[in-house]
Amino acid sequence: MGVAAKPVEAAVYRSRRAGLVGLAYLAPALAFVLVFTVYPLGRMMWMSLHNWSLLTPPVYVGFDNYERVFRDRQFWVSFLFTLKYTALITPVLIVGGYLLALLTAHNSPLRKVTRTVVFVPVVIGLGVSSLLWYWLFSADFGLVNRALVDLGVVSGPVLWLGVDADTSNFAISASVVWKVIGFGMILFVGAIQAVPTEITEATLVDGAGYWQRVTRVILPLTLRTVLLVTLLSVIGSLLAFDQFYIMTAGQPQNETATSVFYVYLNSFPYLKLGYGAALSMVLAVTILAFTVVQLLLARRSEV
Amino acid sequence: MRARRGYLVGAVCVAICAVMLMPLLMSVLASVKPTAEAAATPPTYLPHSVSLDSYQRLWSYQQGLPTYLWNSLGTALLTIALTLLLTVPAAYALARFPIPGKEVVFVVLLLALIVPYQAMLTPMFLMFADLGLTNSLFGLAILHTAIQLPFSLYILRNSFGAVPRELAEAAIVDGASSWQALVRIFLPSTVPAIVTVALFAFIMSWNEFLGALVMMSKGSKFTLPLILAAARTETSLGGTDWGMLQAGITISIVPCVLVYLLLQRYYVSGLMSGATK
Numbered sequence: 001m002g003v004a005a006k007p008v009e010a011a012v013y014r015s016r017r018a019g020l021v022g023l024a025y026l027a028p029a030l031a032f033v034l035v036f037t038v039y040p041l042g043r044m045m046w047m048s049l050h051n052w053s054l055l056t057p058p059v060y061v062g063f064d065n066y067e068r069v070f071r072d073r074q075f076w077v078s079f080l081f082t083l084k085y086t087a088l089i090t091p092v093l094i095v096g097g098y099l100l101a102l103l104t105a106h107n108s109p110l111r112k113v114t115r116t117v118v119f120v121p122v123v124i125g126l127g128v129s130s131l132l133w134y135w136l137f138s139a140d141f142g143l144v145n146r147a148l149v150d151l152g153v154v155s156g157p158v159l160w161l162g163v164d165a166d167t168s169n170f171a172i173s174a175s176v177v178w179k180v181i182g183f184g185m186i187l188f189v190g191a192i193q194a195v196p197t198e199i200t201e202a203t204l205v206d207g208a209g210y211w212q213r214v215t216r217v218i219l220p221l222t223l224r225t226v227l228l229v230t231l232l233s234v235i236g237s238l239l240a241f242d243q244f245y246i247m248t249a250g251q252p253q254n255e256t257a258t259s260v261f262y263v264y265l266n267s268f269p270y271l272k273l274g275y276g277a278a279l280s281m282v283l284a285v286t287i288l289a290f291t292v293v294q295l296l297l298a299r300r301s302e303v
Numbered sequence: 304m305r306a307r308r309g310y311l312v313g314a315v316c317v318a319i320c321a322v323m324l325m326p327l328l329m330s331v332l333a334s335v336k337p338t339a340e341a342a343a344t345p346p347t348y349l350p351h352s353v354s355l356d357s358y359q360r361l362w363s364y365q366q367g368l369p370t371y372l373w374n375s376l377g378t379a380l381l382t383i384a385l386t387l388l389l390t391v392p393a394a395y396a397l398a399r400f401p402i403p404g405k406e407v408v409f410v411v412l413l414l415a416l417i418v419p420y421q422a423m424l425t426p427m428f429l430m431f432a433d434l435g436l437t438n439s440l441f442g443l444a445i446l447h448t449a450i451q452l453p454f455s456l457y458i459l460r461n462s463f464g465a466v467p468r469e470l471a472e473a474a475i476v477d478g479a480s481s482w483q484a485l486v487r488i489f490l491p492s493t494v495p496a497i498v499t500v501a502l503f504a505f506i507m508s509w510n511e512f513l514g515a516l517v518m519m520s521k522g523s524k525f526t527l528p529l530i531l532a533a534a535r536t537e538t539s540l541g542g543t544d545w546g547m548l549q550a551g552i553t554i555s556i557v558p559c560v561l562v563y564l565l566l567q568r569y570y571v572s573g574l575m576s577g578a579t580k
Contacts, residue, residue: 012480038414114320128552245532
């Protein structure tokens with residue numbers, strides 16, 4: 001009997017009964033997830049196969065909703081705009097975040113303070129920061145236009161938000177960069193600090209300059225974190241909602257309504273629940289593809 | 304040469320701090336401008352005189368600021384409580400007990416990581432409406448707990464797994480049950496992880512916008528971000544009340560920044576272990 005040495009411990013954590021006790025500790029969380037995550041997911045799949053508008057009982061329509069999604073012009077406008085936003089903001093977040101991390105990775109007091117300050121906007125709400133930038137970018141009441149006019153960069157107030165899709169995209173991306181750039185930076189700092197000092201010192205002896213060290217040693221050794229942060233940023237951008245709802249409300253003509261925004265519009269104000277569910281499913285599958293890549297990357301690097 | 308580069312790095316750091324803090328500082332300053340100045344166009348950079356008018360208007364706006372503060376705070380506290388009540392025992396079970404099919408159970412529990420809640424709001428709303436959980440702080444806290452559960456469980460499971468086996472065994476030899484071992488040995492040893500989980504739950508719930516927008520349709524149940532977003536469009540006949548908006552932004556930001564500065568190391572360590580693994 002191998003367990004005889006510690007019979008008491010075995011009874012509490014290793015016996016057959018221990019499995020049941022463990023299940024009892026696990027049961028509340030498991031029940032919660034089954035009710036509030038698994039069930040809605042199943043219901044969403046079911047809804048996406050039905051035509052349903054709260055007022056009338058649901059009617060089974062097969063894959064009609066999905067067919068409609070792919071023929072829906074606004075779905076593509078929203079999807080492509082979301083991709084455009086993601087393509088615009090991701091490189092800035094990654095390159096900018098990495099440069100900030102290189103700047104502040106050493107633990108001198110000034111650099112630590114800089115790290116803390118750059119991270120502050122990460123902990124405030126995206127909704128609230130969007131309201132703040134809605135004011136800063138406001139044509140007549142905003143300080144951005146005031147400063148640009150005073151500096152002579154523009155002759156009159158620029159209409160940043162809700163008039164032109166590209167201008168809005170630019171202004172909103174700038175505000176979100178301010179809000180989330182510290183997130184990548186903090187993770188990059190962690191990765192850079194984990195690079196063994198012997199390796200960086202060895203290259204110093206070889207006479208490599210700073211940027212050579214970055215490109216030949218630090219960047220390759222932190223590549224996994226760069227990839228993970230890129231994926232997290234891409235997923236976050238594909239799910240963008242708050243900033244567009246608050247800063248442009250989808251204007252002009254829903255050109256800046258992102259994918260999540262379009263799901264929201266169909267499900268809530270328009271009450272096309274079946275159609276909203278089909279849109280949600282398409283969105284969920286898109287995100288799933290990116291998440292699978294992320295998990296594969298994470299798994300491979302643990303070995 | 305080296306010294307000059309040091310100065311350059313220092314100057315860049317100071318410039319970056321200035322750029323990052325400027326929007327926050329400008330908002331706080333705008334919140335103490337007198338009513339007329341806050342609505343001036345073009346806007347003034349610095350307040351010409353200081354006044355708390357904007358805060359006064361916010362205090363009595365619609366249902367009154369105390370209602371919205373309470374809705375936000377109540378939801379956040381309920382979210383913390385629910386998250387901990389569910390994930391602490393579950394993490395204990397996953398880290399220490401021989402549960403059949405443990406790996407599968409863990410994946411099911413992390414499901415919300417794979418399917419974002421933004422994509423599930425429609426069925427969740429219908430379900431919550433059936434259960435009478437819309438326009439309820441408790442209902443919103445349930446939604447926020449569902450969002451926060453996978454991350455919390457992951458952090459806590461790792462932390463429970465790291466408690467030395469001998470510690471628990473010693474207690475059990477002394478006659479403690481698994482529950483007593485949880486309370487006497489595991490909880491005190493995992494305080495940092497518990498603080499991290501509570502901190503993330505608070506910040507997420509206090510700030511969350513889309514879920515609250517969908518679940519809360521009654522003005523009296525609005526959280527702070529919701530009432531501010533509503534105030535942006537529907538203030539008075541004279542257009543947006545910018546001063547009041549800045550006062551609201553300032554009040555929303557202060558608790559987050561305070562808890563972050565006080566508990567920074569918990570936040571950063573949670574982020575590192577939660578995001579990169």
